[in-house]
Amino acid sequence: MSKAILDVNDKPTSGQLITLSFQHMFAMFGSTILVPQLVGLSPAIALLTSGIATIIFLMITRFQVPAYLGSSFAFIAPILLAVNGLGESGKAINPGNAMIGAVFVGLVYGIVSLIIWKSGYKWIMKLLPPIVVGPVIMVIGLGLAGVAVDMAMNITNVDTGLKEYSFLHFSAALVTLFTAIICTIFFKNIISTMPILIGLVVGYLYSILIGIVDFTPVKEASFLALPDFLVPGVHYDFEVTSKILLIMVPIVIVTISEHIGHQLVLGKVVNRDYIKEPGLHRSLLGDGLGTFVSALIGGPPKTTYGENIGVLAITRVYSVYVIMGAAVVAILLSFFGKGMALITTIPTAVLGGVSILLFGIIASSGLRMLVEANIDFGNSRNLVIASVILVIGIGGAKFIVTEALSIEGMALAAIVGVVLNWILPGRKEAESSGNDTIE
Template sequence: MNNKPILDINEVPKPAQWITLSIQHLFAMFGATILVPYLVGLDPAIALISSGLGTLAFLIITKFQVPAYLGSSFAFISPVIAAKAAGGPGAAMLGTFLAGLVYGIVALIISKAGYRWIMNLLPPVVVGPIIVVIGLSVAQTAVGMAMNNPSGKYSMLHFSVALVTLAATIIFSIFAKKILSIIPILAGIVVGYIYALIVGIVDFEPVLKAHWFEMPNFIFPFISYKVNFTWNIFWLMVPVAVVTLSEHIGHQLILSKVVGRDYIKEPGLHRSILGDGTATLISALVGGPPKTTYGENIGVLAITRVYSVYVLAGAAVFAIFFGFIGKITALIHTIPTPVMGGVSILLFGIIASSGLRMLVDSKIDFEDKRNLVISSVILIIGLGGAILKLPFKDIQIQGMALAAIFGVVLNLILPGRQLAGDDMFETKTTDNNKKTA
């Protein structure tokens, strides 16, 4: 891989170049970041603001050494919806806050005990099937959004909008070159939106009525809602963090290869995990969805070879600024549901497929009954909607959270477990061809 930088980590771009490159990163994360709040019923403006604030916090905590952007996490879609159903938006924010605390605890343990234990706890045979569950658990939601009109009845017109959006997103994903290949979601949404305009299902009235500057609908603890801890919320949200932690480690390994540094060692996995957790905590305090590092923005780094953290910081500032522009927020709200449904069909399928890819890339042998048992149990419990009702405090553990717990436990107790070695953390540096662990 040619990773010789055009702009290295701490190089400051010229003003015009800085703006252009930062907006490019903003576009890369935009479609996916606003899709999550759209699906779970949160304000997309706050998702933008919290992603910007979270990214700035991440850059500070990682000592301005890790060029990463943090956007809305897809892993928490089903848990956030369930938490909102159980106790309203406040419950979802409390659960998000608790998940962020888990990151902090894990970061503290890694700083004291090293990082290998977490990969032994979360091997691919556990994480891969859980990622499949993440993608497929919201499949019905995506299809319903694609096929139905606002009253919930089947509409061929609305389904056609979803199909056009889906087709455009697929075309951009496969045939687009350079930067367009990184933003197929945003490009697909734009094409679907234009088609929806043509067939007359877009209402521009909210945009005309909106002010240029508007305060988003922040959700503050103790002000917008009473903080009421329940074990149900804990078990709905916290176990999902085991999946996103594994995703985070994977992104850090990929990013290390792209920019030619060993981020597992310096500034350290504990710092990047703490940064990710802090971003999620910030999001919880203002009413946004949980955060995660974004593969789309890593893709932008790989293509442009512009690794400057100042460019990522610029994208974060733009995201915060856009969140306060009422016209932009209103425009996001005018995107018809089938447009988002069409994008979701592909996106959620890709998430599920990435779980399968993890199993393939890790050479998981399903002739080994141990692997077969772990994967099978995770898939059926996660997709079947299994619920474990504990006989005290009315605690319920369900769906993805229960599947994650079963997967981790089975991996620990079944014989034949293989421990992670140093080779899985090897990356190449730009200064020489020596491998560092």
């Protein structure tokens, strides 16, 4: 293992702090602002809450875990479903009410972290093995494939209100996509950790050249502006419905698994065992409290970011001071009105271009988890669990209890996967083999 240039608690010089903090900020920037752009939330509030959540996480983990928290892609489909669905009263659920679901996601994190603190972590490893988590992660990416392609190819006709194919916009999507691919494949330095951001920048410049960017919002924006907060009881009515809880909360099955995976990888990078010290309960609590606070002011749910773990691995700078610096930079940038307005002018096609790659990578990472765990698909048990999860999740199956109470899509797939893994014969053999646990 390479020796650290700056270890976890080493203090960088002022110059190092500034440059390295901006580097981490840029690494997470593209993905963090993409999520709110896709679900109709404010990019500024996403940046602000990513910085706040990261600081909370660092404090909860006693400044021992150099992880950055950004917008979670696992919640894109649930938030879209919540925003476009119907509440119990028959009225449309707005993004604010979807945030209520995210508040409860944060509470569930807290409950799970408390249980782990009291009983240890091995039970959750058994509850969420790769044969369940891998296919569910694939559902996240593949379930959003249609959204990405529609964004890349089609525009809304202002006269008819209907979607129609546009080669001009599709070309912008392709330029964005191939730029991100080139950065990922042909560069092995810091550039390879920021393909989404670089793809967005190049795609945006191309879009300006072909005339599909409207700068009116930038001209009208002030230099300094408050982010668009969504506070319950102030900007929307605080209404907790069973439907919104069933749409959002079951996704913690996926995000907790993602969190564990990131802690294991991060531990290998910095040569520490974060599952034991400061403990999985602390890192989960930090993640959950970050999501809780974020949701209370209108930000999307949070997760630790693999992009920033990649930056740590490449630079060998593990200092929590640098991560804290990146969080402060994100918070300050969120109040830059002109910059945030510029983000809103990014064409939908450009977002669609990076989404094609990003959602595909998410799906592939689920497949990678299955491969790395040596899951044997010659075993009928594994084949059944994976097959049912994929079809239920991608097919959009629903379990309707009442008109206002239903579980569907990815949430239903995750629950069914956990249940099948628990009740089908052969579970104990799979656990004892060591190939079916996230360790």
